[in-house]
Amino acid sequence: AQSVAQPEDQVNVAEGNPLTVKCTYSVSGNPYLFWYVQYPNRGLQFLLKYITGDNLVKGSYGFEAEFNKSQTSFHLKKPSALVSDSALYFCAVRDIETGGFKTIFGAGTRLFVKA
Amino acid sequence: GAVVSQHPSWVICKSGTSVKIECRSLDFQATTMFWYRQFPKQSLMLMATSNEGSKATYEQGVEKDKFLINHASLTLSTLTVTSAHPEDSSFYICSASYSGTSYEQYFGPGTRLTVT
Numbered sequence: 212a213q214s215v216a217q218p219e220d221q222v223n224v225a226e227g228n229p230l231t232v233k234c235t236y237s238v239s240g241n242p243y244l245f246w247y248v249q250y251p252n253r254g255l256q257f258l259l260k261y262i263t264g265d266n267l268v269k270g271s272y273g274f275e276a277e278f279n280k281s282q283t284s285f286h287l288k289k290p291s292a293l294v295s296d297s298a299l300y301f302c303a304v305r306d307i308e309t310g311g312f313k314t315i316f317g318a319g320t321r322l323f324v325k326a
Numbered sequence: 327g328a329v330v331s332q333h334p335s336w337v338i339c340k341s342g343t344s345v346k347i348e349c350r351s352l353d354f355q356a357t358t359m360f361w362y363r364q365f366p367k368q369s370l371m372l373m374a375t376s377n378e379g380s381k382a383t384y385e386q387g388v389e390k391d392k393f394l395i396n397h398a399s400l401t402l403s404t405l406t407v408t409s410a411h412p413e414d415s416s417f418y419i420c421s422a423s424y425s426g427t428s429y430e431q432y433f434g435p436g437t438r439l440t441v442t
Contacts, residue, residue, distance in 0.1 A: 245430055254332070254419050254433035255370075301369065305429050313360075314431060318369045 217317035232287040234302030243305035332434035349420030355400035356422035
C-alpha cells in the first residue's frame, strides 16, 4: 500500500536559519510526490511536486524539495526561514494503486519559526 | 489560477437538521473533486471522490446516506450533511483537480461546521 510518513510532529527554527521538514514514502512504481502547506483555519495550498526529472524541485515561497530514491525521501527545505512560514506542512503521494485519483497525506508537521 | 471556493466558511446548525456546503472551481474545470474532513491537529481524512456526472466514490466507513455528494457540473460539487449530530462537527475541506496537472489538488478554504 502507498503511504507517506512525516516523522516529526513539530519543527522549530529560528528566523533566517535553514529549515528541513522530513518526509519518507512507500509506493509501488514511480512516485508522484507533493508538498502542501496549511495556514490556520484555511485550506491547503499546493507548494511543489515531483513527478520525474531533476531530483531538486523548486516551488512556491522559496521552498524546494529533494527527491532521494535510494532513501525513499522527499524532504522539504528552505535556505532561510521566515516567521510567516509558520504553518502546518503535509507531504503527500498520489495513490496510483487506485487509478491515481486519490492522494494520501502524511500526518503533517507543524513548523514554528521564531523571530 | 486554479482557485477553489467554498461556501459557507462556517456554519452552526441544530442537531437533526441538514447542511449543504458548496465547492466551486472558479477558473478551471474540475474533472475530479474530493471532500475531506479534518479534525483538530490531525491530517486530512478523505471522505469521497467525485467525478462530474457520476456517483461519488466513498471511503470505507463514510456513510453515503449521511454525507450526500453531488457533482453536478465541472465547476460545482456539494456536500450535504443530513440529520447532523454534534459528532459531525468538524472542518470540511474540498479540493479539485483537472487533467494535465499531474494530479496536484487545489483546495478550498474549508468550512467549519458546528452542530449544537
